[in-house]
Amino acid sequence: AQSVAQPEDQVNVAEGNPLTVKCTYSVSGNPYLFWYVQYPNRGLQFLLKYITGDNLVKGSYGFEAEFNKSQTSFHLKKPSALVSDSALYFCAVRDDTGGFKTIFGAGTRLFVKA
Amino acid sequence: ETGVTQSPTHLIKTRGQQVTLRCSSQSGHNTVSWYQQALGQGPQFIFQYYREEENGRGNFPPRFSGLQFPNYSSELNVNALELDDSALYLCASSLAGTGAYNEQFFGPGTRLTVL
Numbered sequence A: 001a002q003s004v005a006q007p008e009d010q011v012n013v014a015e016g017n018p019l020t021v022k023c024t025y026s027v028s029g030n031p032y033l034f035w036y037v038q039y040p041n042r043g044l045q046f047l048l049k050y051i052t053g054d055n056l057v058k059g060s061y062g063f064e065a066e067f068n069k070s071q072t073s074f075h076l077k078k079p080s081a082l083v084s085d086s087a088l089y090f091c092a093v094r095d096d097t098g099g100f101k102t103i104f105g106a107g108t109r110l111f112v113k114a
Numbered sequence B: 001e002t003g004v005t006q007s008p009t010h011l012i013k014t015r016g017q018q019v020t021l022r023c024s025s026q027s028g029h030n031t032v033s034w035y036q037q038a039l040g041q042g043p044q045f046i047f048q049y050y051r052e053e054e055n056g057r058g059n060f061p062p063r064f065s066g067l068q069f070p071n072y073s074s075e076l077n078v079n080a081l082e083l084d085d086s087a088l089y090l091c092a093s094s095l096a097g098t099g100a101y102n103e104q105f106f107g108p109g110t111r112l113t114v115l
Helices: none
Strands: A003-005 A010-014 A019-021 A024-026 A033-038 A044-050 A056-058 A064-068 A073-078 A087-095 A101-104 A108-113 B005-007 B010-013 B019-024 B031-037 B044-050 B053-057 B064-068 B073-078 B087-094 B110-114
Touching: A003 A087, A003 A101, A010 A019, A019 A108, A024 A073, A033 A064, A033 A073, A044 A056, A044 A064, A044 A073, A073 A087, A101 B031, A101 B044, B005 B087, B010 B019, B019 B087, B019 B110, B031 B073, B044 B064, B073 B087
Parallel strands: A010 A108, B010 B110
Antiparallel strands: A003 A024, A019 A073, A033 A044, A033 A087, A056 A064, A064 A073, A087 A101, A087 A108, B005 B019, B019 B073, B031 B044, B031 B087, B044 B053, B064 B073, B087 B110
C-alpha cells in the first residue's frame, strides 16, 4: 500500500533562514506527490506537486520541493523563512491502486521565530 | 470563481444519531473527496466521487456513505455515530481526467462533536 511519512512532528527555524520539511514515501508504481499547508481554523491549501519531469518543483509562496527517487523523498524547502510561514504542512501521495485515493502524512508543524 | 464551501461549520450530536454534512465543490470540478481529520493528525481519506459514482474508498465502515449530485455538490452521511467520529470533516474538489493528477481544493471543514 502507498504511504507517506513525515519524520518530524515539529520544525523550528529563525526568520530569514532556509527551511526544510521532510517527507518520505512508499509507492508501488510512479509516485504522484503533493504538499499542502493548513493554517489555523482553515482548510488545506495546495502548495506544489510532482507528477513527472524535473526533480525540483516550484510552488506557491516561494516554496519548492526536491524529488529524490533513490531516497524516496520529497522534501519541502524554502530559501528564506517568514514568520507567516508558520503552519501545519502535509505531504501526500496519490494512490490509484484499487480505486482513487490520496494518502496524507501526519503533518509537520513549522514554527518560524522572528 | 467560488471556492469549496461546507455546511454546517460546527455540529454537536449524541452517540447513535445520524448526521449529514454538505459540500459545494468549486465551479467546474467533477470530483469530490471527503476526509476525516482527528485532532493532531493528518486527513484520513474516506471516499471519492467522480461523476456521481464512488471510485475510491479508504478504511471506513459502511456507516460512512456519500452522494454526489449532478451539480457537483455532495453529502457525507454518517449513521450510528460513535464518540471516535468526533473530528474535522474536510471536503475537497478537483478536476479529474485521463492522466490528470490535479491538486485538490479544500473547504474549511465541518467540526463534528459526538457526545
